[in-house]
Amino acid sequence: MSRQLYAEYTTEKYDPIKPRVLTALSESLVKADLRDLHFIQMNQVHGMEKKMFPYAPDILMSHGGQKVGVFVFNDDAVMRDSSQVCGFAAGKMRLVEQAHALAGKKGTSVLKSVGLPVQRVVNVDLAEFKLQLRSDFSLGDFLDTCGLGVSSDSVDTSLLSGFSRRLTERAAANYRSTSASFEEFLLQLLTLMQRREKLDTVFEPEQVMAAIDELKLQMLKLVA
Amino acid sequence: MLKAGYILPDEQIISSDMQIGTLGMDAAVEVFYDLVLNFYPNALSPQYDSYYSAAVENLPKSPSVEDRFTKMNLHTLSSTLIGLEHQAMSHRRDIVDNEYPSEFFEKVAMPEEDFLRRMDGAMARDQKEEMRKTLSTHVRMERTYLKAWRTFMDRTRNVPSLIDKMLKKECTRNDLFTSLRALNACRFEAKELRDKISRKFVNGAVQTCDEQSLVDGAVGLAGCSYKPRHAAEMTEHLLKSLQKRPQHMRTSYRGDRRAKVIDNLTFAQSTELLKALSTPGFASGEMEVCIRDLLSQLAHINFDMIGNELTFQEFENLYDAYTNLKFSDVAELRKLWADMF
Numbered sequence: 001m002s003r004q005l006y007a008e009y010t011t012e013k014y015d016p017i018k019p020r021v022l023t024a025l026s027e028s029l030v031k032a033d034l035r036d037l038h039f040i041q042m043n044q045v046h047g048m049e050k051k052m053f054p055y056a057p058d059i060l061m062s063h064g065g066q067k068v069g070v071f072v073f074n075d076d077a078v079m080r081d082s083s084q085v086c087g088f089a090a091g092k093m094r095l096v097e098q099a100h101a102l103a104g105k106k107g108t109s110v111l112k113s114v115g116l117p118v119q120r121v122v123n124v125d126l127a128e129f130k131l132q133l134r135s136d137f138s139l140g141d142f143l144d145t146c147g148l149g150v151s152s153d154s155v156d157t158s159l160l161s162g163f164s165r166r167l168t169e170r171a172a173a174n175y176r177s178t179s180a181s182f183e184e185f186l187l188q189l190l191t192l193m194q195r196r197e198k199l200d201t202v203f204e205p206e207q208v209m210a211a212i213d214e215l216k217l218q219m220l221k222l223v224a
Numbered sequence: 225m226l227k228a229g230y231i232l233p234d235e236q237i238i239s240s241d242m243q244i245g246t247l248g249m250d251a252a253v254e255v256f257y258d259l260v261l262n263f264y265p266n267a268l269s270p271q272y273d274s275y276y277s278a279a280v281e282n283l284p285k286s287p288s289v290e291d292r293f294t295k296m297n298l299h300t301l302s303s304t305l306i307g308l309e310h311q312a313m314s315h316r317r318d319i320v321d322n323e324y325p326s327e328f329f330e331k332v333a334m335p336e337e338d339f340l341r342r343m344d345g346a347m348a349r350d351q352k353e354e355m356r357k358t359l360s361t362h363v364r365m366e367r368t369y370l371k372a373w374r375t376f377m378d379r380t381r382n383v384p385s386l387i388d389k390m391l392k393k394e395c396t397r398n399d400l401f402t403s404l405r406a407l408n409a410c411r412f413e414a415k416e417l418r419d420k421i422s423r424k425f426v427n428g429a430v431q432t433c434d435e436q437s438l439v440d441g442a443v444g445l446a447g448c449s450y451k452p453r454h455a456a457e458m459t460e461h462l463l464k465s466l467q468k469r470p471q472h473m474r475t476s477y478r479g480d481r482r483a484k485v486i487d488n489l490t491f492a493q494s495t496e497l498l499k500a501l502s503t504p505g506f507a508s509g510e511m512e513v514c515i516r517d518l519l520s521q522l523a524h525i526n527f528d529m530i531g532n533e534l535t536f537q538e539f540e541n542l543y544d545a546y547t548n549l550k551f552s553d554v555a556e557l558r559k560l561w562a563d564m565f
Binding site: 002003006007008009011013014015016017018054055074075076078079080081082084085086087088090091092094095098099102124126127129 | 313315325326328329332333360361362363364365366367368369373374377384408411412413414415445446447448449450499503504505506536539540543544547548550551552553
């Protein structure tokens with residue numbers, strides 16, 4: 001890549017704080033054994049293709065039934081008085097969302113990008129060798145303030161089985177992002193269930209029918 | 225000049241001189257003289273002063289032009305801050321190397337220089353000279369932790385209140401455009417102040433803006449997520465001004481092909497403007513004409529050796545603009561990308 005011809009690109013590599021913040025966030029998410037685990041592992045394996053995505057978020061996770069790309073920024077990309085990301089960095093985040101939408105992968109939910117300033121996670125004074133975790137920082141709360149909290153029209157899916165829960169959540173996320181009619185949406189769900197049935201014989205026909213009924217009920221609640 | 229990166233061709237020689245403490249002004253003067261001789265020879269012409277005096281003698285002198293740089297007004301403050309931010313974020317090493325937060329980080333980031341210092345007495349002079357040539361000419365640590373940036377951030381804490389005071393005086397549209405970019409440079413969102421600036425812009429007299437101020441205005445509007453209340457009017461004025469005939473060409477050179485302001489921007493201004501106009505969140509279908517003009521100009525340049533012909537910042541601007549257009553949420557701009565690349 002042409003960028004590598006420049007000394008500016010190859011020399012400025014040492015960041016004493018950001019990699020540590022990223023590692024801490026990823027490890028704590030994995031160790032917390034949340035539902036997010038599935039998404040993190042999936043994206044770590046597949047990665048985001050450079051051809052389709054010009055920039056990649058630092059962390060990929062799920063929150064409130066949405067796929068979230070977390071961009072961790074240093075001081076130069078953040079407004080100091082409001083902690084909001086500057087226009088150019090926000091543009092890059094929007095670009096990733098748009099590229100994700102243009103890629104049009106089937107079964108891929110909409111990606112929502114959020115910018116997280118390093119200074120919101122830690123207090124740093126390198127001259128005095130001080131590095132302190134901010135006690136008022138909570139990733140969940142931060143994502144909620146970015147408008148990614150569980151929305152009012154969502155339902156409790158904890159009583160569903162793992163497969164039905166994941167399918168319902170992902171399908172609901174897709175339904176919000178498309179203009180398909182409700183009938184088409186249910187048809188898509190049924191097709192998914194049938195495909196799954198062919199691939200995996202674990203489910204009995206009665207279980208599949210019960211799951212479909214359950215899904216229909218949950219979907220009705222969603223659009224009510 | 226070292227910090228700004230103007231002396232790239234001879235920097236290895238300068239670097240070795242710098243290490244033994246003989247750089248001083250002599251080496252800088254020598255490189256500057258070579259640079260001027262190679263790229264701007266007419267500046268060394270003995271008749272230059274006479275030419276310049278003859279050229280400016282009959283120009284109409286407006287008070288605003290005379291005052292612009294002679295006392296601290298909003299434009300002077302804003303453009304100074306923009307320049308300082310550029311220097312604070314420079315990748316180049318400082319000439320006296322006092323930029324890392326502490327000696328510890330200097331050693332971590334540049335272990336080979338620490339090694340060289342420790343082995344100073346054990347190496348032959350030519351060995352040391354050879355090794356010095358391989359040392360990095362750029363900083364090796366995230367720039368936001370370096371002293372230059374920390375100092376800049378510390379000393380610019382009061383910028384919004386200063387700009388607010390200066391807004392009470394008479395301001396031109398050039399000043400207001402540049403002040404928006406200055407707020408970005410100091411990393412202030414300052415919503416109320418931006419609203420105030422945009423209100424003053426709309427309520428003030430209609431004036432012609434110069435090229436640099438238009439670029440500053442575009443960067444100022446695109447570089448902040450918050451859109452001031454009258455951002456739409458400011459953007460409209462900006463786009464119209466870019467398509468106008470330049471002020472200095474209105475009375476002469478009527479047949480000149482490069483008859484629009486946008487055609488007379490420097491290359492660095494063009495790349496900055498292109499990036500700003502294509503930034504998602506600021507870009508719209510109305511910008512298509514300007515972006516097309518900029519891309520047409522760039523297409524005529526035909527770069528061969530990117531690393532030699534573009535600075536890193538220009539390359540980054542162009543790359544960002546390319547990706548902005550490719551994945552733009554504005555269909556017209558995506559189509560433009562497909563047409564032009």
